[in-house]
C-alpha cells in the first residue's frame with residue numbers, strides 16, 4: 270500500500286489562543302515496501318507527520334493519500350478504522366499500553382476490537398509472538414510479570430496481530446540497552462524484508478537510519494529539509510553537523526581520516542565492512558604514491 274503526503278499542513282488547537290502551526294508544506298512519497306527513516310531535532314514535527322500516516326490526525330491543509338483513501342481537511346471521512354488496521358503504529362514505550370490479565374488477551378484485544386473472531390485472534394497471537402522472538406508459553410503469563418524488553422515485544426506483537434500492511438515506529442528502541450536496541454531493530458528489518466512490510470521509523474539514531482532505511486527524510490522547523498538515500502544524506506556530514514544533527518560513527522571516522530591524510534576517500538562508507546575495504550585501498554594507493 271502506497272502512502273503520500275502532499276503539501277500537508279497541521280495546526281494544533283485551531284481557533285484557540287494556543288493554536289500552533291506544527292508542520293507545513295510537507296510532501297513525502299512512501300511507495301509500498303519502502304523503509305523510510307524520519308530524523309530531525311526535537312519539535313521539528315516528526316511525531317505530527319507520523320500521526321497523519323494512519324489518520325490519527327487529519328491535515329488542516331493539503332492531503333494525505335493512504336492506499337485508495339484521500340484524507341483532507343474538508344472531506345467527511347468514513348471508516349477510518351480500516352486505515353488504522355492497515356497502518357499499525359508502535360508508539361514510544363508501547364509497553365505502557367499493556368493492560369490485560371494475560372499476554373494472549375492483550376494481543377487479541379486489537380484484532381477482536383476490529384471484528385476478528387476469538388479463534389482467529391488467538392491464532393494471530395501465536396504467530397505474532399513468534400515473529401517478535403518469544404515462545405508461546407508466554408501467552409498465558411501476565412504482561413506485568415515480564416521483563417521490560419519482553420513487555421516491549423508483547424506490545425509490538427499486539428500491533429503485528431492486526432496484520433498491518435504498513436508499520437510506523439516512533440523511536441521503538443527508546444530506553445533499551447544497545448543489545449536490546451539492535452535485536453528489536455533487526456527484528457523490524459527482518460519483518461520488512463520477509464513480509465514486504467512498509468516501515469516508517471522516527472528516530473534520533475543516525476546509526477539506525479543509515480543501517481536500515483532505503484530513504485531518509487530530514488525534518489526541520491515543521492518542514493521537510495531534505496530527502497535522500499542514506500548515502501545522499503550522509504555524504505555531506507558537515508551540513509548535518511552545522512544543523513546540530515549527529516552523523517553515524519563510521520562517517521565521523523571517515524571525516525577524521527580524510528582530514529588526517531588530507532585526501533578524500535572514493536565514496537562515503539556507511540558500514541564497517543565498506544570502511545575496511547576503502548581504508549585498505551586508500552593505504553595501498555598511499556604506498557604507490
Ligand SMILES: Nc1ncnc2c1ncn2[C@@H]1O[C@H](COP(=O)(O)OP(=O)(O)OP(=O)(O)O)[C@@H](O)[C@H]1O
Nearest residue numbers: 281282289291309310311312313314315316317318
Ligand atoms: N498536542 C499538542 N498541542 C500543541 N502543540 C503541539 C502538540 N503536540 C506537538 N505540538 C507542537 O508541534 C511541534 C511539532 O511537535 P512534534 O511532537 O511533532 O515534534 P517531534 O519532532 O516529534 O519532537 P520529538 O523528537 O521531541 O518527539 C512542536 O512545536 C510541538 O510543541
